[in-house]
Amino acid sequence: MSTEERDHTNCRVPTCPLLGTMSSNTTGTKDWDCFLHFGRNAAQRKAIDSQLDHWNWLAIITRKLRDRSTESWADNYRSAKQEIIVHKQPELLIQKGESVSKWLVRLEKFLSDQCTQDVPQLPSLSEKMNIKDSWEKCNFNDLVPV
Numbered sequence: 001m002s003t004e005e006r007d008h009t010n011c012r013v014p015t016c017p018l019l020g021t022m023s024s025n026t027t028g029t030k031d032w033d034c035f036l037h038f039g040r041n042a043a044q045r046k047a048i049d050s051q052l053d054h055w056n057w058l059a060i061i062t063r064k065l066r067d068r069s070t071e072s073w074a075d076n077y078r079s080a081k082q083e084i085i086v087h088k089q090p091e092l093l094i095q096k097g098e099s100v101s102k103w104l105v106r107l108e109k110f111l112s113d114q115c116t117q118d119v120p121q122l123p124s125l126s127e128k129m130n131i132k133d134s135w136e137k138c139n140f141n142d143l144v145p146v
């Protein structure tokens, strides 16, 4: 086992380049998920990861743009625009009059739409809660990120 400290600002899915911003644990945890992986079961994560592999460059852009605390933010902003051009997605460029915040929301929405389009749907939480069979109740744990 590695003793290397994991960066706990990252999403806990090891291959995911996004920040871990969401947790269902209310008692304090180091394990956080990004907005794509939060609340997904194994099958859903697999579908997301196969898309995220393709859109990895965009995920990295959104992460860099979100982190405005760094001195390199201006460089990140410029390189984001270049990456978008290189990947031939001109509709993702910041629009005239669009604020960076709105642009970032648009990029993350696009990323989310692309990565979740093939995700198998789960029964709703209320449907799950009404399940009477105890074996089915065990599978309720599928909703909890592993």
Ligand SMILES: [Zn+2]
Residues within 6 Å of the ligand: 011, 012, 013, 016, 017, 018, 033, 034, 035, 036, 037
């Ligand atoms: Zn993630």
